[in-house]
Amino acid sequence: MTNLKKRERAKTNASLISMVQRFSDITIMFGGLWFICEVSGLPFLYMHLLVALITLVVFQMLGGMTDFYRSWRGVKISTELTLLLQNWTLSLIFSAGLVAFNNDFDNRLATWLAWYALSSLGLVLCRSFIRFGAGWLRNRGYNIRRVAVAGDLPAGQALLDSFRHEPWLGFEVVGVYHDPKPGGVSADWVGNFEQLIDDAKASLIHNVYIAMSMSDGAMVKKLVRELADTTCSVILIPDVFTFTILHSRVEEMSGVPVVPLYDTPLSGINRLLKRVEDIVLASLILLLISPVLCCIALAVKLSSPGPVIFRQTRYGMDGMPIKVWKFRSMRVMENDNVVTQATQKRSPRDKGR
Known part of the structure; x- marks a missing residue:
């Protein structure tokens, strides 16, 4: 076959x-x-x-x-x-x-x-x-996948531990493969990379998770090339300690795989759904708390002269400027340790009234 x-x-x-x-x-x-x-x-x-x-x-x-x-x-x-x-x-x-x-x-x-x-x-x-x-x-032993980790990153060991604690996932842990180092090997160590390739070619392993640092790029390429001629599914565990990519996803730009480190949190369907949710929930919440807002506005007006609310520019999705209405008593990031009250019509906080 x-x-x-x-x-x-x-x-x-x-x-x-x-x-x-x-x-x-x-x-x-x-x-x-x-x-x-x-x-x-x-x-x-x-x-x-x-x-x-x-x-x-x-x-x-x-x-x-x-x-x-x-x-x-x-x-x-x-x-x-x-x-x-x-x-x-x-x-x-x-x-x-x-x-x-x-x-x-x-x-x-x-x-x-x-x-x-x-x-x-x-x-x-x-x-x-x-x-x-x-x-x-x-x-109960049906549809079991035998899994192994290539490399000694802590993330690989953590993955195997999670498989052991959740047997219903259907993963049977084989162990960790990597070349021995002077500091010794872990309890899950079962062999070096040559042994991993031999076991994979013998169909003793279904999934191989590569957990190696970016400095071992040459070895990673060699393993991927050797494992391509086996029936194993090869999965790469990114070195999340080199960059903050724990919650990133792999994308493709002109045929080249890329991993965004900082990106817009929402896009496509998720962005549309979030926009609808914001409008509906914001409208309902404003309707419910409108009596409280009216009381706050009255208290601000009676406490000192000047406008009740002021308008400031903030930046939302994609850096687009948005107008935010605030009560005069609220602090903003530009204040530092000094709070300037908009008690005069030409106050710097009295923007866009």
């Missing part, structure tokens, strides 16, 4: 789980809308089927854009469920916008909210069941 065929066979279990996830998503979305129509006494018409299809297509497109149907082994379930609800929410909003002015579809808000709530519950429960079911099987 060629290495390519072996690699494809190793991905069978992940593909099977992905198929189950896709089928469950389709069933829950269609079934959720049908159930709401049945309970509400509404006939399940062609328009309902069309809306469900549109929602499903958008959901699958978002799944491809966010790599949603990948293997989630070793990733927190909260991360998976958050992305699941995010994609489902955006899909439903898109569909609702398309049929908002179509009189052939029941556009009552209660129908949309009920469908959203019921399907959200079903998606979360089903995805949790799949995750814990797979973990239960792995905990």
Whole structure:
């Protein structure tokens, strides 16, 4: 059997789980809308089927854009469920916008909210069941992946320790491979790099995590080149102690892989969702605390002469200037240890009134 065929066979279990996830998503979305129509006494018409299809297509497109149907082994379930609800929410909003002015579809808000709530519950429960079911099987020896670390970075040892403490992930620890050093070797040491390559070629290891410092670049290249001729999945653990890249992600610029050290925290779908969330939540919060704000404004006005609020320039996303309204009593970064009150119309804090 060629290495390519072996690699494809190793991905069978992940593909099977992905198929189950896709089928469950389709069933829950269609079934959720049908159930709401049945309970509400509404006939399940062609328009309902069309809306469900549109929602499903958008959901699958978002799944491809966010790599949603990948293997989630070793990733927190909260991360998976958050992305699941995010994609489902955006899909439903898109569909609702398309049929908002179509009189052939029941556009009552209660129908949309009920469908959203019921399907959200079903998606979360089903995805949790799949995750814990797979973990239960792995905990009993099914679909086990034998893993090893190449190198002696602390991050590699920490990864192996986490695999031992979480057997439901389905990882069996082989050990750590690296060339012996004068200071000795760790308790998990099982051999040098030549032994690692031999074990990998003998199909004794499924995943190899390379945990080596940037100064060992030549050895890393050699290992990657040698392991490319095996059935192992090779994963690089970045040297997070050289740069602050613990929360960075790998991107590609003109075919060259790059790792942003400092970047805009939100982009794409996440940025759109955050913007909608900011507007909705800010409006609701302002409405709720408006009586308190009025009381504060009255207290500021009675305490001393001058304007109640002032406007200052701040910088938001992408360095764009934004206008921020503040009560006169508030401190700002430019104040240092001196607070200048805007009690006169020409006060430096009385900007843009």
